[in-house]
Amino acid sequence: MLERLLRLILILAILAGIYIAVWSARRSAKGSAGGPPPWRDTKVLIIAAQVAALGVILSVGDYLWANFRARTDEIGLELNFDFLDQPSGISIADSPLDPNSSIQNALIAGVKNTFLIFIVGIPLAVLLGTLIGIARLSTNWLLTKIATVYVEFFRNIPTLLVIVFTWQALLLGFPREQDSWLIRGSSTAADSGPPSLEGLFIFNNKRFAFPSIGGGENFGAFQVVFLVAVVAAVAMWVWRTRNFDATGTPHRRVLWSFATLLVISVIGYFVLGGPFSISRPMIEQRIASGGVKMQMPYVAVMFGLVLYTASHIAEIVRGSIMSVPKGQVEAGNALALSGFQRYRFVVLPQAFRVAFPPLINQFLNYTKNTSLAIAVGFAETTGVIQNLFGQSRPAPQLLLILMLIYLAFSLILSAIGNLINRRLQIVGR
């Protein structure tokens, strides 16, 4: 290390010496000074500083890389990504993958699970956070106090603790598989192992299961019809809005577009002769089929994260509503708007503009916090990779993949956020 640095300093000194020699030679040739000496010339200094910085960064990097190569050679680690095609040796619960499928597929399943925590949890967190944030501004003393206690409690304990606590509470609060809570279902005891369960809703401490839509004949055609219905509904929304802008007749766009969606879908359903039916969840021994099944670790990590993130979102919502000047509400009052209208048309649009950037920040935090699911053994990206570490797969490459996946998540999210934010902000001045 020291030797490399000394060598670097020597090279830099020689370069500087050559430059100064050239400069003084030119000065003596011309006779008088053309500009400041190099050690006072900002142009030269800027370049010199950067060359020196680059030299330090490169030499430190080179040093670490040399150590890294020496260590990896010693333990015989190959630095390539060929291992991704090998069988993973891990099984992921409620997923069609078995230990023989490739590492690559296991990673993709992990990313999907991360995405599932994100896409379900974020709306819930925003909803709960908004409700609590508004509750903190309520005129009702008791409600305000309850909301304050909630926020101050969850903001001041670690996320990981919230998750493991939720996990334990759910495990203890829900019955074992033998005594599952079933709604319109039945349970058949098995001689050994878990019983077979079937029903509309199944709740036990292994998983929650709900009915879902299962495809039948013509299901593909119905999906096309549904897409058409959605497009028609959006078109209806736009038309009603334009009509309202032009004539001032009440737009009732929610009613109109939902009616369009419903009518087209229902017609499609009957024309195609019942293309789908309700799929009931079934659990036979260890194999689950039908319906939507949520494993307990998933429920735990999602609820833990939602409870935690909601406390932060509540503060954002409260702050942003309070940031709207009081005159705005008073002006709304002077225009004889009702309490709801004042909120819907005056306060909330302005508050949202303030709340959006910190909200995106919370979403980014949420994305990173999904990695805490490994504490309850849910197989999302980090969990899968930790399992692979345990199988003595090459750690450096896996670590690189892990970090790149989260970086990609973060970058995409903040790019979308910035895009929306730019449209939200007031343009002008």
Add this chain to the structure above:
Amino acid sequence: MVSSESTAETAYLGAEIAQALTADRPLHSDQTPSQWVKNNLFSSVLNTAITVVSAAFAGAILYFGIRWAINVEWEIVRANLRNFMIGQFPKDELWRPWAGGLTLVAAVGLGSAGMARTSFDDATEKGLPAERPTWTALLRRFWPILAFIFLVLTFTRTIQPTLGVLAGLGLFVAGRLIGWQLPSGIRRFSPHIIGVGLVALSTIVAGSGGLVALLGGLVGALILATAIGDSIDRTSATGTVVALALPLLGGAVVWFVMSTIDSFGYGWKDWGGLYLTLFVTVAGISTGMPLGILLAIGRRSQLPIIKGFCVTFIEFVRGVPLISLLFFSGFMLPLLFPPAATIPDGTTRAMIVITLFSAAYIAEIVRGGLQAVPKGQTEAAQAQGLSAGKIQRLIVMPQALRAVIPAMVGQFISLFKDTSLLAIIGVAEFLQIATIANTQQEFLGKGLQPVTYAFVAVGYWAFAYTMSKESRRLETRLGVGTR
């Protein structure tokens, strides 16, 4: 409040402002209790409904919570109390953390009272309203921590911890009282007294070699730098050199003396529980701070290579979860040491990563502060002919850092909570002790996890909540965002 005749006029102005500020506030509420209940709980039908529903909700949670807390078996906390506090620290050597802790408490009492007195005198001299900190105010600020200490004492099985806490309280009170009376010459060193207390604690617990000696050297250098700061004329070249070289020399001497004194202790491999959690947080913030400030300045640099490096580092560290960085410390960091070197233990490697992690976050906070300093400040300094280094050190940084103190406390809280992630890589910090306790023979499979987690949650909450209240208090006191 008027301290001398010469400041009478400013004092008068200050008093007037103070009066104007308090004039708006009603002295007492003229509502009767029944009016208050009607206005705040039952003003309308909807409000009444909300009150009834929330009362039922709060009542149910309180009822079940209290019933659970009374009926549940707390033996697991009682049996593991020492683990929760300090982990597997050798039992016969417990006098070390006790003695060190008492020293630190006394030093904090002295130093905080000294600082409070200095700012009180400052304000009085300028004629601003100033309040002597009262014991009730202190109690109101720090009650969660005191309540947690009391809770811990109820779990003890011997009398010694209670006596120790009482001694600590006594030392703190004595420190406060003495600190308030210190002559101003000594009071200047109030922050350093706390620093010396930290060094003393570390020396008593971990011996005087290695990192502790380094910490001692740093504190020594800092004290010397402050002490000679005003007395040496920095306008001459020799003065500047002396002012810079003396602290370095002093620090080196302290470091050398401390590392040669042969004293024996227990390093952080033997620590655990709340003590380790608090230590990792304080160490992470204080080591991350200088690095973070450098990164923030680098990010605002106009040199593309330096700026590019800083931006890449900051955004990379902030873009990945802490757990992946901890994996890095576990699997990748050992591969980066030269083949001949011995690889440091897991806690040390985790500390390295936590330092880098908090540096990246602090860098963004400091950058916010730097952006808040008006450009005119730099330009005015340039017009005065100050060098670039002096502009940063004397003009920009003091303003920027002052503006970000509340955010920095926020980062402290967030790092305090994030250290719980060390549990995932198996470091025996506060949360991990709960898991360890639940795998002990006599408690295994009894479903006692909620009990231990509840205890740990109260511990985390007490410290984090106190800090967040302090951060809000600092925010109002410094007037961040209002000027």
